[in-house]
Amino acid sequence: MTVGATTFKQLHLQGVRREFDAFTALKGLDLTIERGEFIALLGPSGCGKTTALNCIAGLLPVSGGRIMLDDRRVDVLRPEERGFGMVFQNYALFPHMTVRKNIGFGLRMRGVPKPELEKRVDAALAAVRLESQAEKLPGQLSGGQQQRVAIARAIVVEPPLVLMDEPLSNLDAKLRLEMRQEIRRIHQSLGSTTIYVTHDQEEALSLADRIVVLRDGAIRQVGTPAELYALPAHLDVADFMGFRNRVNGELVGMEGEDALLNIEGTVIRGRMRAASASKAAVAAIRPDDLEPTGTDSGIPVRVEAVEYRGRGFHGVGVTASGTELHFASPYPLQRGAAVRLGADAGRVLVFGDAR
Amino acid sequence: MQKSIMSRLWVFAVWAVIGLFLINLMGLIASVVTSSFGTRWLGTWLPAGFTTRWYFAAWDEFQLGDVLWVTFQAVGAVVLLSGLLGVPAAYALARREFPAKRAVMLLLLLPLLVPPITYGIPLATVLYKAGLGGTLTGVILANLVPTVPFVVLVMIPFIEQIDPRTEAAARVFGANIFQMFVHVLVPMLMPGVLAALLLVLVRTIGMFELTFLVSGPGSQTLVVALYYAVFASGVRAVQSIDAMAVIYMVTTLVWLIVALRFVNPTQIVGRGKRPAA
Amino acid sequence: MSAVLEGRAEGPTLRQRLAARGIDGATLLVLPCVALILGLFIYPFLYGLMLSFEPKDGSLFGNYARFFGDPFLYGTIFKTLRLAFPVTLLNLLIAIPIAFRVRLMRRQRLLTTLLVLPITLGTVLVAEGMLFYFGPQGWFNRALMAAGLLSTPISVLNGYWGVFISLVLTGFPFTFLLTLSYVTGIDPSLENAAATLGAGPAARFREVFLPLLIPGLAITFCLSFVQAYSVLPSAVLVGDPAGATRVISIAAYQAAFEEYDYSMASAIAMIMGAVQLLVVVAVLGCRSLFYRGPAAGAKG
Structure with missing residues (x-):
């Protein structure tokens, strides 16, 4: 009845499109996912990441394109025929079934004989460490426990593909961290191919083998967490990866791979990431990489605010033209003080205006 | 496949x-x-x-002018009183936890669970004994029995969704309960109150059993007059009864259409889990 | 001012102690409403109950003995139930699949509005319309004869089926809207979850929707039953008020307003209430065997 419990080598999305009336939520997604990979779909709300996940799950029909498991076409199948596992943002546990029944649901639907079903449910309960809660109803569990039930319910059927839709967004900060490790551990022990939707870059960086950054229904960049973190290919992606400072400047020359950018009279050095048709360009710098130089070089700013951050200080400065810059400082600064800020060339990304 | x-x-x-x-x-x-x-x-x-002559005939034959006036008075009074009694009670039930709350809720549910005919007969008996049987006052009182609990039950979820901090803020800034009600709560609740009262209006126009049991010759509403006309058909021309039915239909439909601009249809019968969006 | 301060120094005032139990000015707002129900619902009911034990013949249970001794009277209970039960059940069975269909529609409003019409038209108007529409020369019979489905007009009026149809017409919208509000109250992601776990449409209904709907359906059944049970106008106008559709409300009405025996009328009303209560309790009792929590995926 299902294609579930079969293995595959690659999942292909070929030009997957999805339209809602006049609005195009997905503009032709092309992506190949290897078996066993943990893929994060990362992007701001409305970028189409949940739509993409629902299309893969079969909860939304695709408007165009194909979804293939190796050479089997799955986008024409109904969700119950695909055999994928899915973890929902609000968990979607069946409120009238005990934890054990919830987890066993998928196996029951597949007609797994009772003794085997019980054995596998027990194993899944152990995997998410909920043996003691097996007979409770979901309403009696905490958020983190419910989330673990949802995960166990999705993985117990040993699906070829596990889909997770922002599974941690309803949890508080501490629990989120714990569950992140839990998801990582489960993925590593089972090796199930996982597509994980999130808007939290930290989650994506810590969990995924590869991250797919989506924006306006299209893929902006695909890469390993390290690649994306160090060298985002787009200003949007950089924005998402914590490059909070964006300063407009004028390209004044190149030295090898480094671009020289004139920012309000100060020339700084940075890695060229996207070509520019004109001389206008944007420098993107993480606040942690921007520090007072203590010398005559660097961008002059007036300190607006300083906050204590444990390891050091976080400052907000304003340049002569009024651009706000966030920076780190190992020592406290007075409000109103004039400092010059600088960063290593390798930590400054220069994006041309050609998108 | x-x-x-x-x-x-x-x-x-x-x-x-x-x-x-x-x-x-x-x-x-x-x-x-x-x-x-x-x-x-x-x-x-x-x-x-x-x-169109049946309409004129019906108007004269059934004294529809009088009947409509009675209907208007009765329905207006019921709507107004249900709002005045029901909304404050709904507020208390939505916002306060007090010992007899469950009992009060049950008390309010009962008139909605028991068919009007069942309680209408003893109610009519009592009203006749009190000298209110057959009067407009009696009709209004009888109709309040199902409508007030209805308003309360529709309004409770509506009030619950309003952030209690808004009222707390009003109290902190020195408004007493009454001022808070008038200046803060009523404006915020207006869509819900309007919805509930429109539904009361539609239901009261169509409420046959209670009015039928309590009303007398001078206090018949349109729906009761229509029943008597149909019951005694053969005496009058069928067409003028139909004309009256159409007049009745138009009165309810106008209000129904107005109501549906504010209300989700499921609210007419349900507890209005999702108040008018 | 100073008195207030002193009072506080000594311990909580009466007002504070009451407020701690949830009783303050706002709580009192419930009183007028409670008074109204006590005065116009509970008191008449109790008065009716007392009155029912004071029959004309002076004995305590005279009315009840008369009711249960006379098949013409006690038969009304069965006649009422014979109408109310099948009508309510039919309405519910039709309402569920339609509610499931409408739930998926984007333009629910027009359809639901059309379905609401009979509620507002009320039983009297529907009965009046039925006299015409289903009459021997009415459009219903004409259309069926024109289509060749009938050779002679069928008569549904003045009997069981006339009342049955009128109750379906006026009762279905009510049942449907209640059912719809319960069906749409179920978190759609539960269905999605069941689908991704391999449950087809039938299994999703059986395993997920039905168990979650049962409590709501029980309430819907009760409320719809109450509507069908108290049938009066249609039983008189399109039924056979002396025979097959002599329902209990007719008996009560006749006792009160034709025989002017208020004591007997009250007794019948009490019996009517008791029978209805039995049904409601039985249905709600069955409901307690099922899950009764929130139907929207439990959140911590």
Whole structure:
């Protein structure tokens, strides 16, 4: 009845499109996912990441394109025929079934004989460490426990593909961290191919083998967490990866791979990431990489605010033209003080205006 | 695929039932309307000719002017009183936890669970004994029994969704309960109150049993007058009864359409889990 | 001012102690409403109950003995139930699949509005319309004869089926809207979850929707039953008020307003209430065997 419990080598999305009336939520997604990979779909709300996940799950029909498991076409199948596992943002546990029944649901639907079903449910309960809660109803569990039930319910059927839709967004900060490790551990022990939707870059960086950054229904960049973190290919992606400072400047020359950018009279050095048709360009710098130089070089700013951050200080400065810059400082600064800020060339990304 | 044929058949069957229901309903309404405008209608698809004279006849024969005036007074009073009694009570029940709360809720549910005929007969007996039987006051009082709990139950979820901190803020800034009600709560609740009261209006216009049991010759509302007219048909021309039915239909429909601009239809019967969006 | 301060120094005032239990000015707002229900619902009911034990013949249970001794009277209970039960059940069975279909529609409003019509038209108007529409020369019979489905007009009026149809027409919208509000109250992601776990449409209904709907359907059944049970106008106008559709409300009405025997009328009303209560309790009792929590995926 299902294609579930079969293995595959690659999942292909070929030009997957999805339209809602006049609005195009997905503009032709092309992506190949290897078996066993943990893929994060990362992007701001409305970028189409949940739509993409629902299309893969079969909860939304695709408007165009194909979804293939190796050479089997799955986008024409109904969700119950695909055999994928899915973890929902609000968990979607069946409120009238005990934890054990919830987890066993998928196996029951597949007609797994009772003794085997019980054995596998027990194993899944152990995997998410909920043996003691097996007979409770979901309403009696905490958020983190419910989330673990949802995960166990999705993985117990040993699906070829596990889909997770922002599974941690309803949890508080501490629990989120714990569950992140839990998801990582489960993925590593089972090796199930996982597509994980999130808007939290930290989650994506810590969990995924590869991250797919989506924006306006299209893929902006695909890469390993390290690649994306160090060298985002787009200003949007950089924005998402914590490059909070964006300063407009004028390209004044190149030295090898480094671009020289004139920012309000100060020339700084940075890695060229996207070509520019004109001389206008944007420098993107993480606040942690921007520090007072203590010398005559660097961008002059007036300190607006300083906050204590444990390891050091976080400052907000304003340049002569009024651009706000966030920076780190190992020592406290007075409000109103004039400092010059600088960063290593390798930590400054220069994006041309050609998108 | 076998399954998809089955599911298509199923969808077709469901739509067929909906269609059958609506066709018969519309046919029924259209029959009444056609008859009310027809001259002579015997054994043909349509009447021999069309006229509006039955409306004038009905107006005179059934003293519809008086009946409409009574209906207007009764319904207006019921709507107003239900709002004045029901909304504050709903507020107390939505916001406070007090010892007898469950008992009060049950008390309010009872009139909605017991059919009007059942409590209408003892109620009518009591009202007649108190000298209120057959009067407009009696009709109004009897109709309040189901409408006040209805307003309370519709308004409770509506009030619950308003952030209590808004009221707390008003109190902190020195408003007493009454001022808080008038200046803060009522404006915020207006859509819900309007919805609840419109539904009370529609229900009261259509409330037959209670009015029927309590009303006298001078305090009949339109629906009771219509019942008597149909009951005693043969005495009057069928068409003028139909004309009266159309007048009744128009009075309720106008309000229904107004109400539906504010209300989700499920609220008419349900507890209004999702108040008007 | 100073008195207030002193009072506080000594311990909580009466007002504070009451407020701690949830009783303050706002709580009192419930009183007028409670008074109204006590005065116009509870008191008449109790008065009716007392009155029912004071029959004309002076004995305590005279009315009840008369009711249960006379098949013409006690038969009304069965006649009422014979109408109310099948009508309510039929309405519910039709309402569920339609509610499931409408739930998926984007333009629910027009359809629901059309379905609401009979509620507002009320039983009297529907009965009046039925006299015409289903009459021997009405459009219903004409259409069926024109289509060749009938050779002679069928008569549904003045009997069981006339009342049955009128109750379906007026009762279905009510049942449907209640059912719809319960069906749409179920978190759609539960269905999605069941689908991704391999449950087809039938299994999703059986395993997920039905168990979650049962409590709501029980309430819907009760409320719809109450509507069908108290049938009066249609039983008189399109039924056979002396025979097959002599329902209990007719008996009560006749006792009160034709025989002017308020004591007997009250007794019948009490019996009517008791029978209805039995049904409601039985249905709600069955409901308690099922899950009764929130139907929207439990959140921590």
